[in-house]
Every structure is written in structure tokens, then in C-alpha cells.
Amino acid sequence: MAKQARKFQRAQSERAPKKKLTDKSDLSQLQDMPDPLGGGRIKQMFVRLGIPLLVVWVVGILIAGFVTSPVWIGVSLGVPGALTVAALGLVIWTLGQAKKAQGVVGILSGIKDDDDRKAALDKLDAVNKKGKDTAAIFAKAQLLMQDDPRAALTTLETINLDKVMAPIADEARGQRAMIHLMLGEVTPARDLVDDIELKRQQEPKSRAMLGAVISEAWARSRQAKKAVDTLALFDAEDPEFEQVRPQLYRAQAYAFAYTNKIPQMRRALRKLVEQDPRMLGGFMMKRTHPLLQKEAKQMLERSGAMPRKMVVQRRI
Secondary structure, eight states, X not given: OXXXXXXXXXXXXXXXXXXXXXXXXXXXXXXXXXXXXXXTHHHHHHHHHHHHHHHHHHHHHHHHHHOOOHHHHHXXXXXXXXXXXXXXHHHHHHHHHHHHHHHHXXXXXXXXXXXXXXXXXXXXXXXXXXSOOHHHHHHHHXXXXXXXXXXXXXXXXXXXXXXSXXXXXXXXXXXXXXXXXXXXXXXXXXXXXXXXXXXXXXXXXXXXXXXXXXXXXXXXXXXXXXXXXXXXXXXXXXXXXXXXXXXXXXXXXXXXHHTTOHXXXXXXXHHHHHHXXXXXXXXXXXXXXXXXXXHHHHHHHHHTSXXXXXXXXXXO
16 A cells, blocks of 8 residues: 555656645645734733633722721732732733734745745744744744655654643644654654643634544544544534644544444545545555555545556457
């Protein structure tokens, strides 16, 4: 089957010119980063912080109005005051991080071709001289993925998972696991996803993306039933999941293959073919479920993306 995978890759290189970043699918992946200061996100942050603080202040004032001890009055008003100061510090820090992320979005928005990509990589290195800007690291890894997944993986590994916020650490684990899975390295992917908690992700699309990566890693490491249950939480046809739909269907294909749900597996593969037949090329690698390899190969041949095996009859 590895020979068939090489055959598929040769066919693609012969049939199409070298792919540039002017391809819409590439641009959508590189530029589909939400504006961290837009879309009502700042308002949502103030609401999430403001309402609890208001409740704490009301309770503190009520307590201060009933007690007569100066100590208790100080405590009842001091606790809300301390929490308010902490909240303001958090807001200032969050706005600073959001501005950095907004700068990264601006860099990616100018990418049109390979030359722009190289320039963007230089700019990302310039804004991340200390190596601690996670937004720049994620963006750089995404750009490197086009040509060198290993380099992208090395870039993501520079994020110290113990020193960043839990949701960011989970995103780093998810992206690293995704690359390992693409390279056929299931064990390191499984080690990474076991530490991810989906409930920490507030954005539905991010939660769905991580759910797909986790499910694929589980399916390919003898936890297919658990993978099916997790994927059931996400409707791949939901318009909100359009950008992560291929990853969801890829995970479904693995999960259904390893639970012997053949009709569902074939449906997931057909959905991938509808988007781009080349997406089935990943199932032609080693250590893939044999039936999944067989179905992917047949669908690729029927789609014309991979030539059928030529049969030469000998004359008698």
C-alpha cells in the first residue's frame, strides 16, 4: 500500500503544477484567524468579568451595612476591591495579548503567494524575538506546514506547555498531535491528546478541531468507541464547522473503520472526496486500517485522482 501512496503522489505531481498559496483553500486556512479585538469579544470579556464582580460588590456592601465590627467591614469591602484590581490586571494583560494576535492576523492577511509567505515568516520571527509570542508561533507553524511538517512540529514544540494558559496549551498539544498523525506517528499523538480537555475551549470551532484530533488519535490506538462517542458531539455539516469539516470527516473515517461501521466509514470518505479527492491520500500511508486503505484507493481511482493499475494481456 505504501507503493500505491507513492504512485498517488507521482500522479498528482504530474497532473498539476506546483501548488501556490493563491489556492483559496490554503488562503482560507492561513487567514481564517478571528480578529481578537473584534466580533464582540471584548464586550464578552467585560460581561464575563463584570457580572461576577457586581455580585461580589453587592454582597460585600450588604454585609458591610449589617455588621458593626470595623474588621468585618474592611473584609467585606476589601475582598471585592482586591478582586476588582485583579480583574483590571487581567483585562490589561488580555488586551496586550489581543493586540499582539491582531498584528499576527495582519501579517497573514497579506499573503498571496510563496514570496509573501517567506516575507511573512521573516516578519513573524521579527515580532517574536523572545520566542514567547504564542500567536506568532502558531502562525509560523501553519505557514511551515505547507512544505515542511517537521519544521512546523519543531516550531510548536517551543511553546512551554507549563507556562501558558491551559486553553493555549491544549491548542498546542492538538496541533502537534495533528502533525504526528499526518506523519503516521500515533503513539506521540496519543500521549499529547490525553492531556487535552475540550471543556477548556470557549470557541466552538476550536473545540470541534481538537475533538477531531483527539478522536483520530483514540481511534488509531484502540479507543475507537470512545472516538465515535466524542465525534457525535459535533455535526460536521454545521456551517460553523466549515473550516474544520475535513478534519472531522477524516476522524470519522478512522473511528468508523476501527469500530467496523463500514457504511458510515464510506460516507465519511465520500464527503472528503466531495471536498477534495487529494484528502484521501493520507489514508494510503502505512499503519492505516486495511479496509480504510482499500476503500480510499478505490475512491481515488474512481475519482480519477489516481490512475488505475494497468493490466497488459499477453498474446498467445
